[in-house]
Amino acid sequence: MSTLWRVADVVSIMPETETARTIGLRVNGLNGNLAGQHIDIRLTADDGYSAVRSYSVARAGMDETLEITVDELANGEVSPYLVRELAVGDQLEIRGPVGGWFVWKPTDKNPVQLIAGGSGIVPLMSMIRAHQASENPSQFRLLYSLKSPEAGFYREELQTLGQESHKLVIDYAYTRKAPKDWPTAPQRLTAETLLANILPKDPTPDIFICGQTVFVETVAEWLVRAEYPAASIKTERFGGTGGTR
Amino acid sequence: MVGIISSGFHGRRQSGNPALPPGQYETGSFPVLTAGPAPRIPTDDWEFFITTEAGQRHAWSWAAFMALPQMDIETDIHCVTSWSKLGTRWRGVSLDSLFENVETNCRFTMAHSYGGYTTNVALADLLGGRAWVAWEFDGEPLERAHGGPARLLVPHLYFWKSAKWINGIELTQDDVPGFWESNGYHLHGDPWREERYS
Numbered sequence: 064m065s066t067l068w069r070v071a072d073v074v075s076i077m078p079e080t081e082t083a084r085t086i087g088l089r090v091n092g093l094n095g096n097l098a099g100q101h102i103d104i105r106l107t108a109d110d111g112y113s114a115v116r117s118y119s120v121a122r123a124g125m126d127e128t129l130e131i132t133v134d135e136l137a138n139g140e141v142s143p144y145l146v147r148e149l150a151v152g153d154q155l156e157i158r159g160p161v162g163g164w165f166v167w168k169p170t171d172k173n174p175v176q177l178i179a180g181g182s183g184i185v186p187l188m189s190m191i192r193a194h195q196a197s198e199n200p201s202q203f204r205l206l207y208s209l210k211s212p213e214a215g216f217y218r219e220e221l222q223t224l225g226q227e228s229h230k231l232v233i234d235y236a237y238t239r240k241a242p243k244d245w246p247t248a249p250q251r252l253t254a255e256t257l258l259a260n261i262l263p264k265d266p267t268p269d270i271f272i273c274g275q276t277v278f279v280e281t282v283a284e285w286l287v288r289a290e291y292p293a294a295s296i297k298t299e300r301f302g303g304t305g306g307t308r
Numbered sequence: 309m310v311g312i313i314s315s316g317f318h319g320r321r322q323s324g325n326p327a328l329p330p331g332q333y334e335t336g337s338f339p340v341l342t343a344g345p346a347p348r349i350p351t352d353d354w355e356f357f358i359t360t361e362a363g364q365r366h367a368w369s370w371a372a373f374m375a376l377p378q379m380d381i382e383t384d385i386h387c388v389t390s391w392s393k394l395g396t397r398w399r400g401v402s403l404d405s406l407f408e409n410v411e412t413n414c415r416f417t418m419a420h421s422y423g424g425y426t427t428n429v430a431l432a433d434l435l436g437g438r439a440w441v442a443w444e445f446d447g448e449p450l451e452r453a454h455g456g457p458a459r460l461l462v463p464h465l466y467f468w469k470s471a472k473w474i475n476g477i478e479l480t481q482d483d484v485p486g487f488w489e490s491n492g493y494h495l496h497g498d499p500w501r502e503e504r505y506s
Contacts, residue, residue, distance in 0.1 A: 103390075153314070283345035298345070
């Protein structure tokens with residue numbers, strides 16, 4: 064059952080950016096997971112104090128392993144430990160994977176438009192990887208909005224997929240610093256840039272948006288105004304920093 | 309209960325706060341979690357309904373709803389994603405007022421929202437001064453991102469039960485899973501019993 068806490072062994076650690084790393088976990092009895100799901104992680108201090116946070120799964124497996132990518136939040140309670148302290152060979156407790164809504168299944172037929180803001184790429188990467196590993200021929204397109212080239216997760220893998228995969232197109236939007244020779248100056252994502260870099264309305268794609276609350280709200284709003292059906296848009300918000308109201 | 313110790317982990321020690329249910333931490337912000345885009349409902353078009361097993365339909369326009377007795381509520385809210393916000397202030401109409409003239413033998417309900425969201429709530433959880441249809445937060449009209457013009461407020465259950473953009477309550481004979489309840493989440497959702505997942 065997904066509600067029990069289980070022990071996970073840390074089997075690998077891969078740096079992604081200066082503040083983010085991918086953590087590979089092995090969990091006895093884990094039975095695979097769906098692309099887009101999340102797990103809860105529980106850390107317990109020497110005196111029994113514990114804290115729980117949710118992290119999206121970055122690689123959906125069919126076995127006892129999974130990966131998460133954690134970005135360190137400046138005032139975080141759990142993420143600094145996971146990014147700075149945790150080592151291969153350590154153990155932690157996990158619950159899940161959980162979620163049956165913000166998921167992509169290899170049996171899904173529609174074209175898929177993924178829209179990531181910053182670390183919102185994580186569950187979408189899980190979908191890309193599951194799609195690549197499947198026989199599913201549907202068209203995937205990713206729009207990845209990020210501060211700078213250095214802030215990108217999974218850089219080499221995405222670069223390779225962007226060049227080689229016939230069923231995935233990747234578009235980047237840089238908000239603060241663009242690569243050399245980039246045709247446009249860095250700026251916050253606009254409705255025009257968004258609509259110029261996503262799949263058309265017909266045939267209706269399944270759209271997954273993940274990122275900070277404001278990013279997700281704004282992008283979803285633009286899509287609805289451009290008459291993409293609201294029912295085809297699935298959203299997931301990251302970072303737990305909403306407005307005050 | 310405690311299995312694995314992470315000796316380098318010290319944490320923030322908030323969980324000594326008796327107001328926090330197990331596994332929750334306190335946040336000062338108000339995160340937004342929604343499954344899709346936020347619908348836009350002008351109050352002129354807004355309606356709140358209650359339907360019964362006998363086919364009766366009770367409905368209130370925005371004006372009729374605002375004419376009902378209004379209550380100020382101060383309460384803690386607990387999201388299943390582990391954040392809790394303490395001492396939140398709302399204004400709205402008690403479900404006791406809305407159900408005053410409703411006759412039913414049903415024990416369960418399905419809350420329906422503009423935009424298609426649903427969540428099941430036992431009738432007992434809606435009555436007895438424990439649930440409201442709230443339209444004001446912190447002295448201001450409820451923002452659309454947080455469910456405005458009005459949302460259900462059932463603060464003693466995890467916050468996904470407090471359906472945003474509430475449109476009405478359907479009385480049901482059985483406890484039928486709503487949207488998140490069909491997607492891996494608990495039918496009841498009591499934070500004090502940590503009823504998070506199914």
